[in-house]
Amino acid sequence: MERIHAGHAPQLLPTGPHPLMPVAQLYARDVPDMTCPQDADLLQVLWCPFDDAIEGCSEAVQVRWRRAADVTDILVAAPEPAYIGNDDLIPTPCVVHPEQVREYPSADELEEELWRRLYRWEDEIGLSYRGDLSGAPGWKVGGWAAPFTFREPDEEDERRCPTCQAPTSPLLTVPSGEWDGESGSWRPAGDEPEADAPPYPGNVNPTQVTVSRGYTLQFYGCTSDPRHLPVTVMQ
């Protein structure tokens, strides 16, 4: 028992840099709202699957803009790290079927008078602004900043590009599921709701990625130079 509680001896772990894990690969032809740099039509997102590494801005989370025509020498198997921090950060490989949707900004982004009017209006029409109209759930490109669900945003603008201080904009959102009880009206047609039961993965979370305690990790890209390291914020 003592050995179990002591954990794995760090000196026995392999040393040296870890390969980053592929997270998403998106082609401009499939995602028309993705704003690519002029000479790129492919976005590759990679991260180091450790809880304390995926948030903030560091080499542990990277976006690579490439030209799809240049990607010719494809590895059969992606290199794997010798060990990982959290297997909830290893996506189950799956293909994406992007759908263009219109979402409205979260209530946090609106003037108080406007969201008060919205809340009165949603009572009249029987829709939830938060669940049905703002912040579409699921993996997505672009859109609005996700609402903060478990803390207030930093007073300093934590979403500025640390490299050049330019503003950033939402690039990719990695949630912990495609919809939940409140946002079920966004469920794609054909994806039947399912009980929380095997077989996994199901439609609710086909990637099997869970961010921390079921949060959302949003990637913000630099508006001045999209090749700067992204800022990631857990929301």
Ligand SMILES: [Zn+2]
């Ligand atoms: Zn920048």
